[in-house]
Amino acid sequence: MKKSMSNLQVFLYNASAEYHLRRLCMDHLPNLQVIEDFASEFCSMQDFIPFALDRISHETSNLRHLLVDFGQEETTSENVHLTHSLVSHLWVFWYEEWVRDESQWQPLLKFSNIESLSTARGVQMTFKEIFSACPRLEKLELATIINDPEPITFFARLMEIEIYFKSSYESKYELSNILSAPDLKKVTLFGNSAPAPNS
Numbered sequence: 001m002k003k004s005m006s007n008l009q010v011f012l013y014n015a016s017a018e019y020h021l022r023r024l025c026m027d028h029l030p031n032l033q034v035i036e037d038f039a040s041e042f043c044s045m046q047d048f049i050p051f052a053l054d055r056i057s058h059e060t061s062n063l064r065h066l067l068v069d070f071g072q073e074e075t076t077s078e079n080v081h082l083t084h085s086l087v088s089h090l091w092v093f094w095y096e097e098w099v100r101d102e103s104q105w106q107p108l109l110k111f112s113n114i115e116s117l118s119t120a121r122g123v124q125m126t127f128k129e130i131f132s133a134c135p136r137l138e139k140l141e142l143a144t145i146i147n148d149p150e151p152i153t154f155f156a157r158l159m160e161i162e163i164y165f166k167s168s169y170e171s172k173y174e175l176s177n178i179l180s181a182p183d184l185k186k187v188t189l190f191g192n193s194a195p196a197p198n199s
Helices: 018-028 106-110 127-133 172-178
Strands: 010-012 034-036 065-069 089-094 116-121 139-142 160-165 186-191
Touching: 018 034, 034 065, 106 127
Parallel strands: 010 034, 065 089, 089 116, 116 139, 139 160, 160 186
Antiparallel strands: none
C-alpha cells in the first residue's frame, strides 16, 4: 500500500470499517491530504485545490482534513497535533456518553492551524474555548447551539457558521451572542424550527 499509493493526495471512500482504514492510511500514506471524506461541510472535491506537498519527516504527514469518530471507539494520540501538524480542517463526531474522559478529546485542542471545525451531536466546549483553541478559525459547524451565556470577546477569524437546531427551545441569547462576530459573512440555520436571534 505504501509503495503503490505513496503519491496519493486525496483518497475518498465509503466503507464499513472507516476507522481502521483511516488509521492505516494515516500511518502509512504521509502525502495524503484528505482521507475518507472532507472534514467539513464547507469543502468539496469541486473546490478543493491540493496544497503543495511540504517536506516532512518520517514522523509527520501532509494531512489537512482530519475526521475523528468517537462512536467507533476511536482514540486520539496525545501527539496527534505534532504528527499531523498541518491539519486545518477538523470534523468530530461524538455523543456525550461516548466521551467520558477529557483526555480523549483534549489533544484535539492543540492543533494550531484549524480553519474550519465541524461537530456532530454533542459538544463539550464553550465558544470561548473553541476560539481560544482555534485562533485561525474561519468556519464553524455545530450540531446544536452552545449554552454559553458569557459575552464573547474574541471570535478568531469567524466568517461563516452553520447551526443545526434540535428544537425551537434552544437559547436565542447564545445565538445572538455568536452572531455578533465582526467578520461574519454567512449564517446558515436549519433543523427543527430554528429560533430567530434577538435584536
